[in-house]
Amino acid sequence: MLKAIRKRWQHWVNQRIPRSDQRAFGQRNIFILPTGAGVVFGFLLLIMLITGINYQNSLIYLLTFLLGAVAVAAMHQTHRNLSGLELTLIQAGEGFAGDLIPFRLRAVSPRHDTLALSLACEDVILTQQHIPAGQQADLHLSVPSYQRGYLQPQRILVETRFPFGLFRAWSWLRPVTSGIVYPNPLVAPDVASTVQDGEEQSKSRSLDGNDHADIRPWREGDMSQRVQWKRYARTGEMVIADWEGEQGSPHWLDYEAFAGTDRELRLGYLTHQVLERSRNNSRFGLNLPGQVIEPDTGAAHTNRCLKALAIFGLEQPREGGPLLHGTRAGEGAGRAAHAGGGGLA
Template sequence: MKNPFRNRFSRWINRRIPRSDLQIFSQKNIFILPTGAGVVFGLLLVIMLLTGINYQNSLIYLSTFLLGAVFVGAMHQTHRNLSGLELTLVHPGEGYAGDDIPFRFRLKAGRDDAIAILLSCEESGLAPVHLHSGQAQDVTLPVHSAHRGYLRPDRVRIETRFPFGLLKAWSWVRPVSAGVVFPRPVPAPEAFSTVEDGEESAEARSVEGNDHADIRPWREGDLSQRVLWKRYARTGQMVVADWEGEQGGPYWLDFNAYPGADHELRLSYLAYLVNERGRSGVRFGLNLPGQIIEPDSGPAHAARCLRVLATWGEERPRDAMAEPHGTRKKERETTSEWVAEGQA
């Protein structure tokens, strides 16, 4: 059961801190409260004050007021530690489902030094960062991923407890940009593509009788038709023949080649094959329902195919609170009024 108070508090925070890849912290978006040690310290001050009143002891008064001044000074210093600080999302990361996706942020101090700054997201966090006035530093925050698709943290928390740990000042940044999570690679069974290569494939098949071939050891994912079974029967070594004429013929990675598997498992199969083809440097194309990546080779092509597999069927995250409720309706009514006045 959802907590209505927590939901209202979350909506209030989202209105106060809109989504942005750049956040400058000020009095409008910095929150400060005593820590557990600060609460105990405050209770001790109250007890000391009551004791001083009861016994009319000037030394207890002096100690109480001095420690109270220290508490107030710590409150101002803790707040100033975040005030003027800039936090920018430089680059949302990429990775595989189940791994930690690196998000690179840039911290830049304002007019004051920023000491013992902590950056965290859910269960992951970074070591304290110290910045001198005007200094900038890049940090990488790992964000855990569970499924493929777009990954955008709802909130990244920034916090400080300097100087005495009696108070904590914190705020959040709510990024707009999203990282990309690739499908988790799963070794793919042997399958045959349903894509017709057309003239290019016919040209490749026409030279299969060429005697000039490159013999290499068998790698997982190679088709059984390429294995030299006679040599395997003689020597026990499983080798594959790469014909010269096949260098121009693309090998299609086809979504429809695995009819018995669900969609996510097919994407994991294809991610595994993309990695295999990318490492071997062979030319291949990717066929997905509604989207085709033309044959190519190289690391850039493999990375593009992985991004397509990650975002296939997914919508890029959008901020649900971009406009207050009823804004578009009011705009339409105002526009209709203007049009009616113009016609009159």
């Protein structure tokens, strides 16, 4: 019963407050109710009123109606404090799964000061934000992430209890723009790319005492694990072991190189490789099914590769659609999807 009531309530709220990156709060979308302290205050006023009636005491009447007038004024002021506020999502942040993803919002209060404003998303609360009249303030709210993909908060709570904490006025911002959650980096096994870049291969020579590997000179982009350090210490020549069957280019990070591995593990391996190549300022490209990012260097190239890994196989979330990744609401659905498609090559 409670679940059905909650579902109907959420459906009504979603219709009344559709998704938008900008929201102006007014009579139609502000809700107000007494707080716990407000309920206790009203109960005490009722007791005082009954006491005044019982004893016909004018001073008790005076104090009761005076405090009642203060409560009514506080209710109007609490609603007014939020009324007229304009809140806009300026930038949805990026980060790795499990991190707090920063969302930057801009608040403008054109008519009057907005005092003691609070923003909240799940367990993260941003309190005591003051917006002077006619000015704007940038607010940074961190949103929890749980899995890679798009991070679209279901609701960002906007509330105030100013001036006395007797009433709570609140509403929501339901943003359209999504943050990006990268896969968690996992240390990748030493595998070779299946992609050929057309570069002239160096003449190979048999590795001493090993019929299954060839060696070639070190090239920019080669992983340090493949360097023959003993030979380097002995001769000063830096060479790489090319094992039998490894014909791919070292400039490519390849999804297909991790054959037989779960999709999410592959993406974690590739994320680690992207970060490692970026730290070394090495030139690299990314090969994903249906998408190829040509070899390049720099922060912009790294961000492009990380974003491609984050949203691989996912669709941009839409109004009313399921959020399979990135949010708590979609965590269970995401696990089910992984269980059904974890072996997808």
